[in-house]
Amino acid sequence: HCPKELFKVFGEQGLLGIFVSPEFGGAGLGLTERAIMLEEVARHSSGFAIALMTHDLAAAAIYNFGTEAQKKQWLPKLCSGELIGGLSVTEPTGGSDLGNQATTIEKNEAGYLMNGRKVFITNSHIADLNIWTGTSGVNEKGRKMLSALIIPPGTPGLSAGRKENKLGLRGSVTGDTIAKDVQCGPDDLLGKEGAGAAIALHTIGHFGRSGISAFSVGILRGSVEEAVKFSKERIIYGKPLAKLAEMQALIAENQIEYEAAAAMLYNATAIYDRGEDATPRIAAVKYFSTEAAIRATRRTMDLMGGYGVMNEYPIGRFLRDALANVPSGGTSQIMRIIVAGNVLK
Ligand SMILES: Cc1cc2nc3c(=O)[nH]c(=O)nc-3n(C[C@H](O)[C@H](O)[C@H](O)COP(=O)(O)OP(=O)(O)OC[C@H]3O[C@@H](n4cnc5c(N)ncnc54)[C@H](O)[C@@H]3O)c2cc1C
Numbered sequence: 289h290c291p292k293e294l295f296k297v298f299g300e301q302g303l304l305g306i307f308v309s310p311e312f313g314g315a316g317l318g319l320t321e322r323a324i325m326l327e328e329v330a331r332h333s334s335g336f337a338i339a340l341m342t343h344d345l346a347a348a349a350i351y352n353f354g355t356e357a358q359k360k361q362w363l364p365k366l367c368s369g370e371l372i373g374g375l376s377v378t379e380p381t382g383g384s385d386l387g388n389q390a391t392t393i394e395k396n397e398a399g400y401l402m403n404g405r406k407v408f409i410t411n412s413h414i415a416d417l418n419i420w421t422g423t424s425g426v427n428e429k430g431r432k433m434l435s436a437l438i439i440p441p442g443t444p445g446l447s448a449g450r451k452e453n454k455l456g457l458r459g460s461v462t463g464d465t466i467a468k469d470v471q472c473g474p475d476d477l478l479g480k481e482g483a484g485a486a487i488a489l490h491t492i493g494h495f496g497r498s499g500i501s502a503f504s505v506g507i508l509r510g511s512v513e514e515a516v517k518f519s520k521e522r523i524i525y526g527k528p529l530a531k532l533a534e535m536q537a538l539i540a541e542n543q544i545e546y547e548a549a550a551a552m553l554y555n556a557t558a559i560y561d562r563g564e565d566a567t568p569r570i571a572a573v574k575y576f577s578t579e580a581a582i583r584a585t586r587r588t589m590d591l592m593g594g595y596g597v598m599n600e601y602p603i604g605r606f607l608r609d610a611l612a613n614v615p616s617g618g619t620s621q622i623m624r625i626i627v628a629g630n631v632l633k
Contacts, residue, residue, distance in 0.1 A: 290339050290461045292372065292414050298340060299369025305347040307495075312351070313364035318561035319494060323502040323553055330506030331513075332602075334609035335459025337506070338616065341499035342410035342460075346373025348495040349419050350438065353479040353487050358438060362417060371441060374415030375496075376406040376465045377488050383408065383615075384622050386434075387485060391422030391467065393435045395481075399473040400424075400437055405449070405466050410616075412463035413448040416441040420467065421484040434484030438476045445470040456608030457616070493567040494560055496617040497574040501553045504577035504613055507606050508546035511584035514603050515539050515591050522592075529591070538587040545584055549577035568630035575623035581610035 298304050306322045308314025315321070322344065330337040347366040350358055365371040381388055391404025404422055417440065424435035439446055449464030479487050516539060519530035529535050556569035585607035589596030596603055614620055 290411075290414060290459060291336065294336065295340075295343065295369035295372055297369070299367060304340070304369055305344060305351070305363060305367035307344075308347055308351050308363050308367055312359050313367035314347075314351075318557065319498055320554060320557040320561050322495075323498055323505075323557050326499050326502035327506040327509070327550075330503035330609075331510050332506075333459045334503040334507060334606075334613065335457040337459075337503045338410055338457050338500070338613075339414075339460040341496070341503070342375060343373045343415075344499070345375040345491050345495055346415075346417055346419050349375065349436065349478060349487055349491045352490065353436070353483070354438070355475075357475065358478070362438065366417065371416040372411055372414050374409060374411040374418045374465070375488075375491065376409050376418050376420045377492070378406060378408050380405065380407050384619065386488060387432055389421060389423050389432065389434060391420065393420075393422040393424040393437060393484075395424070396471075398471055399475075400435075400471075400477060402437060402439075402467045402470040402472065405464055407464055408452065408462055409465045410460055410462050412465050413451060413461045415465075418446065418465060419478060419487075420465075421488050422467075424481055424484070427482070433482040434488070435481050436478040436484040436487045437472050438478050439467075439470060439472065440476065443470055443472065454612055456605070456610070456612030458605075458608075489567075492617055494570060497570045497623075498553065498557050498560070498566075500613050500617045501549070501556075501570065501573045501577045504574075504581040504610065505546065505550050505553055507581040507610050507613075508542065508549055508577070508584050510602070510606055511581070511588045512539065512542045512546050514601070514606075515542060515588040518588075518592050518595070518601075522595075535591050538591045542584045542587055545580040549573065549580050552576060568626055571618075571623040571626035574617065575620050575627065578610065578613045579620060581613065582607065585610050 451463040552573040560566040
């Protein structure tokens with residue numbers, strides 16, 4: 289269940305579109321402050337954190353690539369939580385193969401006509417305003433060119449389809465979004481024609497993956513804190529579990545991976561905030577933090593013995609969330625390809 293009503297509460301606190309400048313309704317802060325906020329939310333619920341994070345992807349795409357008029361029209365409503373946002377990129381043909389989109393965006397007299405289906409879209413059933421990408425022609429090399437459209441709330445032909453039943457991140461809704469003869473106006477084009485891939489890659493590469501890394505840092509911290517609490521309270525052999533060297537080793541490994549992931553994350557977001565491209569750095573932290581969060585939740589479960597698999601404790605949910613974070617925003621294999629590509633260039 290996604291507690292949709294919380295968007296307005298986060299908006300009132302200035303926590304939506306935290307990186308948007310105040311003239312468009314944001315807090316005027318950066319990717320770093322956004323990651324701090326998402327880490328705090330994910331310490332308790334990565335599921336709701338991904339709903340907030342994805343909402344911000346619509347705001348980030350408009351903020352970084354929109355016209356002045358688009359920013360004025362949409363950002364204040366996204367920052368207040370009056371509108372919920374979503375970003376529809378992934379298709380049944382595969383999220384990794386971003387350039388191969390079957391969705392079509394055709395230019396016509398009224399603007400742009402769009403048809404297609406997207407899968408695994410966060411906020412699919414609750415988003416008011418969606419950003420879509422689709423194929424809008426081929427370039428001189430014969431490769432598909434993508435464009436991006438802002439789909440205003442209530443546009444006829446846009447609907448939500450199948451709702452997924454996920455292993456983790458269950459505090460968010462994920463599913464299909466479907467466009468059937470969706471007619472957008474000429475002013476709904478985001479960026480230039482053919483800029484869709486660059487918009488998606490910049491937005492997911494910075495705002496998406498740093499967000500998922502922040503959830504993973506939150507889960508890592510949660511794994512440490514839950515292990516510390518349990519090991520101090522649980523008495524075996526007449527003394528707290530925390531006195532056993534084997535248990536201390538598990539806690540130490542969790543703490544070390546938490547500190548490493550947090551340091552990588554906040555270093556990468558600081559690089560972006562000072563105006564540099566941080567795609568490879570963020571890919572590295574996304575890979576490390578999502579995989580480390582799985583290891584850490586497992587260690588805490590081990591430390592808890594049988595209690596670790598009882599659902600009255602949050603650690604099982606943390607593990608399911610940690611697993612679901614891995615493919616979101618790009619798989620571990622794709623993160624390694626980005627990191628290697630940057631090192632080898
Ligand atoms: C919880 C959740 C929320 C999501 N939210 C959104 C959203 O809001 N918007 C959105 O657009 N998408 C969203 N996604 C989709 C996500 O971005 C994709 O799942 C992801 O990019 C992977 O795509 P895929 O699932 O189609 O896997 P595929 O691309 O089919 O990959 C299958 C396997 O092939 C591997 N692979 C692919 N290419 C290569 C290669 N070149 N070399 C080596 N191995 C390769 C992958 O690593 C993976 O192991 C979400 C996904 C999840 C799980």
